[in-house]
Amino acid sequence: GAGVSQSPSNKVTEKGKDVELRCDPISGHTALYWYRQRLGQGLEFLIYFQGNSAPDKSGLPSDRFSAERTGESVSTLTIQRTQQEDSAVYLCASSSPSNSYEQYFGPGTRLTVT
């Protein structure tokens, strides 16, 4: 079946602009996660959704970052007034209710802020 998809695959934006990243989880996966991975670094947890509620927003680095999810479907991560330190790969993952620890990752969106 279809895996997690993300769009765009690459995004180059100027400092100060807003960007919106999209994630389509695997159908039936109720949990959805956003992570950030800077070059050569580990995964940094950003936010978790269970359905369309976000019980854990603890990883969002600043109020410039926000995310929403429609039902148990698409999620968007929005970064306002982008800064150069926002440059990273943004990874989305989803997991099923029956096996919540096995997270399936999308290919990521590579964001470059110039």
Place this chain on the structure above:
Amino acid sequence: RKEVEQDPGPFNVPEGATVAFNCTYSNSASQSFFWYRQDCRKEPKLLMSVYSSGNEDGRFTAQLNRASQYISLLIRDSKLSDSATYLCVVNRGGYSGGGADGLTFGKGTHLIIQP
């Protein structure tokens, strides 16, 4: 102490050799442990879960030592295709949100299998 700590490597290992690496975690309340694999410029993928009694999947063996709070991964008869970064993953344990939201990823150990 970092939540999940791994030797970043790289480990340069000849093809066919056995290689092992460890990961330590700081949260004694953690209950679930995993190894994920990440290929260069690709997304992470679950390699195997780690059970208290230790478990094996083909050439891969994972073990957990709760007393010392570390987990290990051993790869036997290594293949060129095993070259990747191996991520140690631990659930945060005791987190009020429950299990699904509480994974902490280590920064990974980079493994290079040489022909």
